Amino acid sequence: MTFSELLTETIYQKKNPVMVGLDPRFDWIPQTIRRNTDPKNIEQVAEVFREFCCEVIDIVAPLVPVIKIQAAFFEQYGVPGMSVLRRLIDYIRNKKNLVIVFDGKRNDIGSTAEAYAAGILGKGSAWEADALTVSPYLGDDSLEPFVKTAVERNAGIFVLVKTSNRGGAMLQDLTVDGKTIYRRVAEYVQQLSLSTCSESKRYGNIGAVVGATWSAQLAELRGVMPNTWFLVPGFGSQGGSAKDVAAAFDENGLGAVINNSRGLIFAYRREPFQTTFGETKWQQAVETATIQMIEQLRAETPAGKLK
Amino acid sequence: MTFSELLTETIYQKKNPVMVGLDPRFDWIPQTIRRNTDPKNIEQVAEVFREFCCEVIDIVAPLVPVIKIQAAFFEQYGVPGMSVLRRLIDYIRNKKNLVIVFDGKRNDIGSTAEAYAAGILGKGSAWEADALTVSPYLGDDSLEPFVKTAVERNAGIFVLVKTSNRGGAMLQDLTVDGKTIYRRVAEYVQQLSLSTCSESKRYGNIGAVVGATWSAQLAELRGVMPNTWFLVPGFGSQGGSAKDVAAAFDENGLGAVINNSRGLIFAYRREPFQTTFGETKWQQAVETATIQMIEQLRAETPAGKLK
Numbered sequence: 001m002t003f004s005e006l007l008t009e010t011i012y013q014k015k016n017p018v019m020v021g022l023d024p025r026f027d028w029i030p031q032t033i034r035r036n037t038d039p040k041n042i043e044q045v046a047e048v049f050r051e052f053c054c055e056v057i058d059i060v061a062p063l064v065p066v067i068k069i070q071a072a073f074f075e076q077y078g079v080p081g082m083s084v085l086r087r088l089i090d091y092i093r094n095k096k097n098l099v100i101v102f103d104g105k106r107n108d109i110g111s112t113a114e115a116y117a118a119g120i121l122g123k124g125s126a127w128e129a130d131a132l133t134v135s136p137y138l139g140d141d142s143l144e145p146f147v148k149t150a151v152e153r154n155a156g157i158f159v160l161v162k163t164s165n166r167g168g169a170m171l172q173d174l175t176v177d178g179k180t181i182y183r184r185v186a187e188y189v190q191q192l193s194l195s196t197c198s199e200s201k202r203y204g205n206i207g208a209v210v211g212a213t214w215s216a217q218l219a220e221l222r223g224v225m226p227n228t229w230f231l232v233p234g235f236g237s238q239g240g241s242a243k244d245v246a247a248a249f250d251e252n253g254l255g256a257v258i259n260n261s262r263g264l265i266f267a268y269r270r271e272p273f274q275t276t277f278g279e280t281k282w283q284q285a286v287e288t289a290t291i292q293m294i295e296q297l298r299a300e301t302p303a304g305k306l307k
Numbered sequence: 308m309t310f311s312e313l314l315t316e317t318i319y320q321k322k323n324p325v326m327v328g329l330d331p332r333f334d335w336i337p338q339t340i341r342r343n344t345d346p347k348n349i350e351q352v353a354e355v356f357r358e359f360c361c362e363v364i365d366i367v368a369p370l371v372p373v374i375k376i377q378a379a380f381f382e383q384y385g386v387p388g389m390s391v392l393r394r395l396i397d398y399i400r401n402k403k404n405l406v407i408v409f410d411g412k413r414n415d416i417g418s419t420a421e422a423y424a425a426g427i428l429g430k431g432s433a434w435e436a437d438a439l440t441v442s443p444y445l446g447d448d449s450l451e452p453f454v455k456t457a458v459e460r461n462a463g464i465f466v467l468v469k470t471s472n473r474g475g476a477m478l479q480d481l482t483v484d485g486k487t488i489y490r491r492v493a494e495y496v497q498q499l500s501l502s503t504c505s506e507s508k509r510y511g512n513i514g515a516v517v518g519a520t521w522s523a524q525l526a527e528l529r530g531v532m533p534n535t536w537f538l539v540p541g542f543g544s545q546g547g548s549a550k551d552v553a554a555a556f557d558e559n560g561l562g563a564v565i566n567n568s569r570g571l572i573f574a575y576r577r578e579p580f581q582t583t584f585g586e587t588k589w590q591q592a593v594e595t596a597t598i599q600m601i602e603q604l605r606a607e608t609p610a611g612k613l614k
Contacts (some may be wrong), residue, residue, distance in 0.1 A: 023419070023539070042433050070415075070419060070422075072413070072415055072419045072420070072422040072423045072426070073419070073422050075423065075426050075427070075434075076422040076423070076425055076426030076433060077392050077420070077426065077433055078393060078426065078433030078434060079386065079389055079390045079433075081426075081433065082386055082389050083386045086385060086386050103415075104443075105413070105414060105415055105442070106379070106412070107412060107442065108377075108379055108410075108412055109470060109471060109472040109475075109540075110377045110472060110474075112330070112377060112380070113379070114384065115377075115379040115380050115383040116379045116383070117381070118383055119382050119383030119384065119385065119388075120382070121576075126349050126382075126383060126384055126385030126386075126388065127385060135412070135414065135442045135444050135445075135469055136444060136478065137443060137444040137470075137475075137478060137479070138412075138442075138467070138470050138472060138474065138475055139470075139472065139473075139474030139475045139476060139477035139478055139479070140474040140477050141472055141473060141474030142472060142475075143474075159522050160445070163416060163444075163445050163446075164416060164447060165416040165417060165446065165447030165448055165449060166446075166448060167445065167447040167448030167450075168416075168444075168445055168446045168449075168450055169446060170447050171443065171444060171446055171478075171488060171491075171492070172391035172444070172446070174481075174483045174488065174491075175483065176481045176482065176483055181478060181481065181488070184478075184481075185478070188477075189383075195559055233416075251386075257572075295500055
């Protein structure tokens, strides 16, 4: 099964397009898990991350189709952190019915890009992720090894196109011959994705990262990339709403996965969950916030058709 | 001591600007080290990498000021690979007088960029590198956390400006209002670097990656970034010569470090070293190739003034 087929099947099974982002931040982890951990002891912090993330995975696994692991928060704690990241991938795989995205925004020149692709993408690789996020600044010959390996291993990549942060505009929104940089990248990603599928298959295995914070651009880019899955960050904590991301979907409610990290895994820290559940019932906050996000997307976007 | 001061001092001690890149590729490692290793056993391969890289470090430590570790080749072999990367950083630190660059081309949006910066940069961090390579596609607010942490920890960053590969032109060479994208990034990096030093100090702690394969652009960018260290990849195997990189230096022979990876660590695989030394004397090939590169740069660039 190709990555796109896996993603489609898993979304249909769960009947929603929610991606839960694992972005563990030590200070925000509930006290019952942090206990007396020394925040400077990377082995201890990594173990806290493992325990917290496993609980989160247990809660969301029956609900959502995709989990995204943010490599930065694990790499921050060195080898113990990366070791926990690897164990979490195994843990998620054993739950079945979850697609795993390694959010590393990796890239390098061709021969070195091959090493990242070979190490991270697909079953049998060292990290065994289903997909990886990739940065495009190094250009076409840096993306090709990822595309090649993704296709060979039934994996996928998501190329940064229009990121959710304000500063992304610095390069991405510059206009060359009447066309923005992000649109040029989008057109190239669309070509790549189409090369991995047929028009009739609709979606290929090369995706695009397009922020929820830019709803007009989401609509524009859906048109530019009809054969490309969107990974949409920026929902929730960063300000994107269900209405904002509606344009990311096709008429069948496919074509996009909507990420929420802090807003779900640390839901207990925000209202109304802080008052209703608080830190002691943080697990219920995760579950309730995830169900609410699923329902919002079903109510206000074409993802309602997935039911 | 700031990163720029450390780099300057180390370059003056070694009297040359050569950066040796550790890019281990399993198939190219001499048989005496590979022995009967199973290439699919990531623990065994990581151990071969450790042994090979430690020997290379022993050979080049007395000769050159900077070592660059390419994270991709270690991440390819999972947690065992990253564990060896970490042990190599310790090993290099114990040799003294070597500056360590973690070549990860990392980046993410602001709060996540903080995690990469906190984990990788400076003494006391999980990885303890002196500097990190960073990709600019996510824009100014993604670079700021790296700058802040670098200054706080006496570390540095090198932002991708004009990369050595042909495909880099796809985005980097596009022209907006008469100015290329790489030049815009360069002007921003120059501002950042200047904000970390005074004009009189000459170089700040924010560097730029500018490929040896583009000699005209090296000269242009030296003018645009007078207070910015250059990390110059692409020398040797990728086609850049000593003459090509001459423009990267200031009149005192400072301002640039010239990287060579495969051309030095796998020198035994190319002529004239293949004939003279062959695989059995691969260590002598590394040493001779490194000395030759140092001498070429001394003869044909302003780095000759470092003597």
